Amino acid sequence: MSHTAELIAVGTELLLGNIANTDAQMLSQGLSALGINVYYHTVVGDNPQRLRAAVELAKSRADILITTGGLGPTCDDLTKNVLAECFGKKLVFHAPSARRIEAYFERLHAGRPMTENNYQQAMLPEGCTVLDNDWGTAPGVAFEADGVRVIMLPGPPRECRAMFTHRVIPYLKSLADGVIVSRTLKLFGIGESSMEAQLREEMEAMTNPTLAPYAKEGECELRITAKAADEESARALIAPVEERLRARFGPLIYGADVPSLEAAVFQLLKEKGLTLGCAESCTGGLIAKRMTDLSGVSAVFRGGVVSYATEVKHTVLGVEQALLDEFGAVSEPVARAMAEGARRVLGCDLAVASTGVAGPDPDERGNPVGLVYLALAAPDGTWVRKIQQGLGRERVRHVSASHGFDLARRYLSGLEVK
Amino acid sequence: MSHTAELIAVGTELLLGNIANTDAQMLSQGLSALGINVYYHTVVGDNPQRLRAAVELAKSRADILITTGGLGPTCDDLTKNVLAECFGKKLVFHAPSARRIEAYFERLHAGRPMTENNYQQAMLPEGCTVLDNDWGTAPGVAFEADGVRVIMLPGPPRECRAMFTHRVIPYLKSLADGVIVSRTLKLFGIGESSMEAQLREEMEAMTNPTLAPYAKEGECELRITAKAADEESARALIAPVEERLRARFGPLIYGADVPSLEAAVFQLLKEKGLTLGCAESCTGGLIAKRMTDLSGVSAVFRGGVVSYATEVKHTVLGVEQALLDEFGAVSEPVARAMAEGARRVLGCDLAVASTGVAGPDPDERGNPVGLVYLALAAPDGTWVRKIQQGLGRERVRHVSASHGFDLARRYLSGLEVK
Numbered sequence: 001m002s003h004t005a006e007l008i009a010v011g012t013e014l015l016l017g018n019i020a021n022t023d024a025q026m027l028s029q030g031l032s033a034l035g036i037n038v039y040y041h042t043v044v045g046d047n048p049q050r051l052r053a054a055v056e057l058a059k060s061r062a063d064i065l066i067t068t069g070g071l072g073p074t075c076d077d078l079t080k081n082v083l084a085e086c087f088g089k090k091l092v093f094h095a096p097s098a099r100r101i102e103a104y105f106e107r108l109h110a111g112r113p114m115t116e117n118n119y120q121q122a123m124l125p126e127g128c129t130v131l132d133n134d135w136g137t138a139p140g141v142a143f144e145a146d147g148v149r150v151i152m153l154p155g156p157p158r159e160c161r162a163m164f165t166h167r168v169i170p171y172l173k174s175l176a177d178g179v180i181v182s183r184t185l186k187l188f189g190i191g192e193s194s195m196e197a198q199l200r201e202e203m204e205a206m207t208n209p210t211l212a213p214y215a216k217e218g219e220c221e222l223r224i225t226a227k228a229a230d231e232e233s234a235r236a237l238i239a240p241v242e243e244r245l246r247a248r249f250g251p252l253i254y255g256a257d258v259p260s261l262e263a264a265v266f267q268l269l270k271e272k273g274l275t276l277g278c279a280e281s282c283t284g285g286l287i288a289k290r291m292t293d294l295s296g297v298s299a300v301f302r303g304g305v306v307s308y309a310t311e312v313k314h315t316v317l318g319v320e321q322a323l324l325d326e327f328g329a330v331s332e333p334v335a336r337a338m339a340e341g342a343r344r345v346l347g348c349d350l351a352v353a354s355t356g357v358a359g360p361d362p363d364e365r366g367n368p369v370g371l372v373y374l375a376l377a378a379p380d381g382t383w384v385r386k387i388q389q390g391l392g393r394e395r396v397r398h399v400s401a402s403h404g405f406d407l408a409r410r411y412l413s414g415l416e417v418k
Numbered sequence: 419m420s421h422t423a424e425l426i427a428v429g430t431e432l433l434l435g436n437i438a439n440t441d442a443q444m445l446s447q448g449l450s451a452l453g454i455n456v457y458y459h460t461v462v463g464d465n466p467q468r469l470r471a472a473v474e475l476a477k478s479r480a481d482i483l484i485t486t487g488g489l490g491p492t493c494d495d496l497t498k499n500v501l502a503e504c505f506g507k508k509l510v511f512h513a514p515s516a517r518r519i520e521a522y523f524e525r526l527h528a529g530r531p532m533t534e535n536n537y538q539q540a541m542l543p544e545g546c547t548v549l550d551n552d553w554g555t556a557p558g559v560a561f562e563a564d565g566v567r568v569i570m571l572p573g574p575p576r577e578c579r580a581m582f583t584h585r586v587i588p589y590l591k592s593l594a595d596g597v598i599v600s601r602t603l604k605l606f607g608i609g610e611s612s613m614e615a616q617l618r619e620e621m622e623a624m625t626n627p628t629l630a631p632y633a634k635e636g637e638c639e640l641r642i643t644a645k646a647a648d649e650e651s652a653r654a655l656i657a658p659v660e661e662r663l664r665a666r667f668g669p670l671i672y673g674a675d676v677p678s679l680e681a682a683v684f685q686l687l688k689e690k691g692l693t694l695g696c697a698e699s700c701t702g703g704l705i706a707k708r709m710t711d712l713s714g715v716s717a718v719f720r721g722g723v724v725s726y727a728t729e730v731k732h733t734v735l736g737v738e739q740a741l742l743d744e745f746g747a748v749s750e751p752v753a754r755a756m757a758e759g760a761r762r763v764l765g766c767d768l769a770v771a772s773t774g775v776a777g778p779d780p781d782e783r784g785n786p787v788g789l790v791y792l793a794l795a796a797p798d799g800t801w802v803r804k805i806q807q808g809l810g811r812e813r814v815r816h817v818s819a820s821h822g823f824d825l826a827r828r829y830l831s832g833l834e835v836k
Contacts, residue, residue: 016446017443346727
């Protein structure tokens with residue numbers, strides 16, 4: 001049997017635009033992975049009448065209703081009160097929850113007395129399943145009434161995500177018919193429109209598995225999604241599609257179900273037992289930052305030099321002054337010398353370098369915004385890639401760093417570096 | 419007269435959780451700044467029946483309806499068709515829009531022929547105001563019918579934001595009664611709960627202006643919002659509140675309406691004619707990255723050394739091996755030596771250094787996750803701040819970098835550095 005869920009987020013801060021409704025995104029991803037359809041998201045403010053209207057409507061068209069927010073003392077536990085009323089439930093005092101809230105409060109605000117408001121959080125709909133909240137004070141709630149499964153979760157994204165993962169998914173899994181499995185191929189070096197054009201007919205003809213393209217921050221993804229009775233059958237549906245895509249896009253695919261290019265580079269460095277360093281001008285620390293976002297990377301990442309001022313390229317990285325004078329900081333020879341300098345100075349096996357014009361203005365030699373040279377220095381040679389992008393500063397920097405990782409990825413995978 | 423707007427986002431990708439509804443956040447912020455109330459956000463998929471239901475409901479309770487998405491050829495121009503139907507409008511061919519789409523297409527895909535689908539985008543409700551789209555192909559639309567002002571915008575956030583800013587705001591401004599002006603004080607070094615506790619009574623007693631606290635990424639904000647007939651009167655309401663808050667929080671306030679701590683540091687460096695550099699261990703390039711996110715920063719930012727491997731602290735930054743051996747990389751003396759080394763190596767006036775344990779595991783000397791030393795070296799001394807946070811890796815790194823900026827901010831503002 002197929003289920004339909006509807007999401008209602010409660011919070012005036014959402015209607016004022018102070019925050020985006022990322023809870024809805026997180027829940028939608030999770031529900032979709034469970035094979036549960038979501039047809040509507042609604043956002044209402046801290047207002048009982050409008051929440052009631054949204055709940056009555058949702059009740060009439062979904063069999064799973066998930067609310068986020070409105071459980072805290074600052075909004076008078078709005079969501080619990082309204083939902084209990086809409087489904088004809090009384091709120092009753094739940095002693096174990098009160099004790100959990102006390103304990104949480106004690107851990108966080110040692111010495112500060114708990115207020116009456118906090119005890120209100122332990123008033124829960126009679127007969128409900130309490131979803132213990134180990135990440136905040138407001139307990140979550142689940143109950144079934146009038147043919148609808150109602151789930152109330154706290155609004156703060158960190159709490160909402162943890163509660164969904166650890167409390168709601170196990171509960172919902174028992175309802176889902178079959179499983180939905182996705183596998184995402186990640187590509188670098190191809191535009192979304194070109195990828196889509198090559199795949200359009202194939203995608204349109206597919207029903208199970210389906211194939212969906214996404215573009216983000218200069219990369220492309222191809223998500224293959226299969227629905228089947230169990231995971232193994234779903235994976236068997238995915239495999240031949242993945243094979244076809246790999247045959248078509250080959251070296252442009254840098255991984256499957258990997259979080260990022262830098263994570264792919266990290267994995268390859270570990271496999272080969274090699275170390276990496278970097279020398280950054282226009283990316284200004286972003287390459288190092290993205291590497292060190294990955295935990296455990298100290299095993300392979302030595303460090304970097306952010307040579308933002310031209311002088312630092314000479315004094316710290318040892319780029320010859322003559323090169324800087326003749327070609328300027330944004331040039332192929334300087335990119336090369338920066339990468340080679342970083343290898344020497346940092347004592348690493350491979351070094352990636354960037355030099356370019358992030359914008360918003362051209363450099364003093366008239367190099368245009370978006371012109372960037374990336375270099376990779378390795379024991380057996382140095383390679384330079386020149387790119388020219390017509391994007392904003394942040395995008396230029398991000399995509400440039402990705403090109404740097406792509407050079408390393410190609411080298412480490414034994415592909416042609418270019 | 420007070421207006422009520424309602425937002426409907428159209429797109430199955432939202433219901434699948436592929437993207438968050440950031441358009442709604444952006445529009446809500448903008449509408450709130452115009453004094454227009456928003457009571458509901460709704461998200462529906464690419465489905466005419468469900469969109470129709472959402473539109474009929476919105477029609478019944480709002481006098482401004484803004485839709486985002488569903489204007490592209492891939493969804494058969496769903497939004498335009500359904501809205502035209504709900505409001506009894508015919509779609510007619512709009513030749514100037516067709517020419518704009520042709521021109522846009524030519525610029526982007528020189529040589530590729532435009533498809534029939536693209537011409538569909540030039541079919542617009544009869545008698546509507548066309549909102550020219552200079553950022554994509556789908557034109558926006560505005561019309562008034564049945565007492566409701568209907569505005570349709572493209573979904574891609576970049577297009578939606580530009581269209582709202584340049585096309586919709588001027589149109590809506592003529593409807594707004596009075597203006598709403600906000601001023602945001604930014605604080606670093608105080609917890610949200612402590613700030614809220616100090617201000618709770620005051621905030622609750624205020625009606626115009628209002629005062630709202632926000633916490634994000636280790637910082638706090640206090641937004642003062644006033645509604646008045648014109649901007650000057652609104653600012654006059656804000657000024658005394660700001661004065662009171664400055665008297666109370668003093669050196670914890672690093673700026674008003676400034677985007678970030680690093681932007682405040684950038685501004686102060688420019689004012690004093692000083693340069694900055696950094697030496698980063700646990701922040702791994704994030705300090706340099708955040709500085710170089712700011713355009714024009716090359717005037718004051720020299721660069722940095724990411725000394726992720728302990729050896730690099732010695733070889734590049736000149737931290738004495740004896741210090742590293744005796745105290746370990748995560749220590750007060752090493753933080754100090756890193757900052758002083760960065761000043762020397764990079765030739766900058768001030769240098770910020772970080773060394774600590776970002777996690778997920780304690781370091782080999784047993785220093786706990788979240789222990790970080792930040793140092794600031796200046797011509798007249800070096801200061802070290804020790805912090806201990808109980809947060810995840812990403813948060814530890816971000817907050818650590820902020821503490822580094824805060825040291826520089828305090829020094830440059832003539833405050834006590836501590």
